């Protein structure tokens with residue numbers, strides 16, 4: 235029996251070769267009708283025998299195009315039409331344009347094969363791509379995603395490319411960045427004077443890298459700085475020039491096989507490494523790996539990744555492995571244009587391997603780790619943006635500004651949040667400009683005009699001032715409430731939960747610096763159920779930079795340790811003037827707020843053990859403490875959980891510090907002390923959670939905050955709570971650090987609007 239079916243297919247179904255696949259399957263099944271892109275996804279109409287139509291859908295669901303993701307297929311039967319053939323109908327551009335814009339995708343195996351086939355017309359062409367791979371988000375100026383609105387617009391397709399682009403049978407049908415050596419972008423190698431060098435740019439760049447030189451390489455979302463990863467001296471030179479003394483540098487390997495010689499990894503990590511998102515995956519380094527020690531001096535891990543553009547593949551075939559770190563100074567935004575690269579070319583890079591396809595949007599590499607068998611994002615950027623995150627609440631569009639460090643922001647529409655790429659440290663002027671531009675850009679992409687802006691409660695954050703100047707209605711969200719809410723969003727929860735946040739610094743409404751918080755909360759509000767014990771933070775930021783001061787602050791604020799000989803040892807590592815100043819500040823409470831920060835506790839213990847007196851990147855003291863911790867140590871120190879009936883419970887670790895001081899005095903191993911400190915912190919968290927269950931019936935615990943980037947702590951806390959029967963939720967989609975909080979801010983703002991009956995509803999978009 236002949237019938238006609240109309241199906242609306244939702245998911246990632248545009249810009250990924252979906253229509254040609256539908257076309258091919260329909261043709262092969264001898265069905266008539268059409269396929270076209272629609273605002274909601276893809277619409278297919280099929281006419282023919284019922285069993286062939288069923289066969290078509292079964293095949294499409296079983297074998298969709300490689301980069302597609304089918305979320306739903308809605309089918310209805312309609313009256314027969316009069317076509318005798320199947321066609322790809324022109325696109326009606328309206329409504330949800332973002333459906334058609336996937337993230338940037340790593341080069342697919344078919345394109346790689348062409349790149350290496352001397353008989354292929356794309357042999358060795360570094361901008362080869364197809365519908366299944368290549369740049370997207372980083373080349374689009376505006377939507378809909380069509381070539382004239384991308385940075386490929388200036389390149390006229392040659393006849394051969396045009397034929398591919400127009401043929402539904404071809405892998406390059408409708409592939410917007412389609413190009414070849416005859417018509418597409420061109421590579422050149424330039425010296426600091428801006429002169430293009432003669433010869434093959436890739437061969438010459440490889441030669442320079444082999445000779446230990448630093449080469450800036452234009453990638454998808456910005457320039458990398460590349461240097462030979464096997465040799466100490468060039469790596470050290472790169473660090474010095476880039477002003478990045480010790481934070482780990484990412485390493486790109488030519489192949490999985492080569493990577494196997496340097497790092498250990500299992501099937502889950504292999505899948506991450508090979509996925510089209512192609513993140514940096516943090517892996518344990520093999521002893522004796524042929525890599526410079528200077529790559530990650532504070533850990534035994536390596537941030538490893540594989541080539542994700544044809545240019546990377548061609549370069550790495552000639553010289554590998556390479557350090558590939560963001561092309562910037564310190565924490566500035568990654569260089570995107572030749573103009574932005576100019577201050578680095580010469581002072582930092584000896585050459586630049588660049589090209590004439592403009593990067594429209596900056597986008598840093600994403601960074602992931604596998605922790606306890608689950609993905610733990612450190613940075614969610616290239617390959618993920620602009621994939622939306624679904625919220626458990628919806629309402630009128632909101633801009634959520636995020637935090638000050640590792641900033642990302644998000645813009646919502648309905649129940650979707652579009653989380654931005656990595657922006658950086660907002661206190662830095664170029665990063666702040668990048669933030670402001672990008673907020674506008676995202677609102678345009680989503681076609682929304684938000685009327686509400688959610689920001690951190692901190693009055694001095696640049697993002698708070700930006701929010702207050704925006705003219706929009708503002709919602710201030712407490713930092714750790716946002717942390718907890720961000721985990722709730724990932725797990726589709728609205729609460730109540732016990733939100734555990736262990737991190738560095740967050741503004742507290744009581745005039746203290748929060749950072750070790752247990753909030754009994756839902757999305758709309760929180761009660762501070764418990765906190766870590768207070769320590770003085772002499773001079774605020776200065777002590778954040780100098781953990782040795784934090785160690786002294788911990789020792790001096792407890793009469794039992796204030797006169798210990800360990801104090802003398804710590805003092806001996808500080809300049810005399812600083813010692814006097816810090817001691818006086820603590821005594822008088824001058825410019826010395828109190829803090830319940832877990833991050834500062836890590837700092838203090840790390841400095842007490844002599845692991846880190848001063849940091850050059852955020853979290854460094856904690857990283858060293860984590861890596862110092864010995865395996866197979868079960869013991870823990872004492873701690874106290876106090877309730878004076880007047881406020882939150884206090885999880886007091888001064889007994890822990892006393893125990894550590896005793897152990898240091900008696901010459902115990904630093905590795906053992908560090909391990910016991912981790913065990914103690916986990917035990918303390920567990921004790922608070924049990925108390926919250928007894929008093930508040932809270933069975934679900936969320937874990938967030940930068941300290942949970944430490945997979946040792948994350949594992950101990952998760953295992954302990956799980957054995958107590960708690961539902962434990964941690965981050966898998968956005969980072970636990972402040973790069974995740976925009977998501978929580980947005981959810982809180984939406985939940986509050988709903989609670990006070992202020993929901994403008996879908997009509998208000």
Ligand SMILES: [Zn+2]
Nearest residue numbers: 342345364367
């Ligand atoms: Zn491809």
Ligand SMILES: [Zn+2]
Nearest residue numbers: 392395414417
């Ligand atoms: Zn061409």
Ligand SMILES: [Zn+2]
Nearest residue numbers: 737740939972
């Ligand atoms: Zn935080």
